[in-house]
Amino acid sequence: MARRRSGDKPGAIRRATVAEVVARGSAAASVNAIATRAGLAVGTLYRYHATKADLLRAVHLEIKTELHDRVMAAAQEATDSPARIRAMWFTLMAFARDEPEAFLYTETIMGAALLTPSxxxxxxxxxxxxxxxxxxxxxxxxxxxxxxxxxxxxxxAPALQLGRSLARGGTALDPARVDATFELCWRAVAARDINE
Known part of the structure; x- marks a missing residue:
């Protein structure tokens, strides 16, 4: 196997972990397969993560933190509550569109119950x-x-379902469907019409 001598090893490990788990599931994913996908020796991967579970959890937390930071940044840019909620919702959709494998990875890991109490x-x-x-x-x-x-x-719930469809489908969702879904959600929770 060709080994990477330089470059972004943590990034390569993350990408390989995401790809392997999305392709095979968390239980079937192996450290050897992840190392192969990353173009690294298994020993190199173990320098970054002591166990497969540590690796899966670290990648999950990294992705969840990035998504959270994006959502909160979008919310902070908004000027009022309606705009804040809309920005948060559409940022989640943008993440599913832009990083479909990462989106599916977090869904897979949450179902695997690997996370520690901390x-x-x-x-x-x-x-x-x-x-x-x-x-x-x-x-x-x-x-x-x-x-x-x-x-x-x-x-x-609808945002996550649309995100799953987008990530699994490999094609863009109809923007009108995304807008209509948000509008229905908004009407269900809003105290008043946003245009009042």
Whole structure:
């Protein structure tokens, strides 16, 4: 096997891990296959991650952190709650469009129950940060006065389903379908019409 002498080894490991897990599943993915995809010796991969589980979790947390950071950055650029929620929703869709394998990877790993309690707590902190924006939108009258977790479910479930379809389908979703889905979600959670 040809070995990479230089370059972005962590990036190559991440890309190879994502590709292998998406192709074969987390249980069937092997460190040897990941190393081969990355063009690295297995020993090199083990210098970065002690075990397969460590590798899978590290890549998952890296992707989830990147997605969270993108969503929160989009939210911070918005001027009010309606724009903030829309920006968050469409940023999730853009991530699924731009990085379909990474999107599917996170879905696969979440189903594999590999994360440690501290890693789950870290993800929960990210979730709470997003929920705080929903709570603020409830408080300012943008969203219905109900449990913010229910609103998160109504907004996120269709976005995740569209993201899965986009990532698995390999073709772009019809923008009108994406817009219509958001509009339906918005009507379900909004306290008033956005144009009022």
């Amino acid at each position: 890693e789950l707590a870290r993800l929960d902190g990210m979730r709470r940060e997003g929920t705080a924006l929903i709570e603020a939108a409830v408080a300012d009258g943008t969203l219905r006065p109900t449990d913010p977790r229910a609103i998160v479910t109504v907004l996120s």
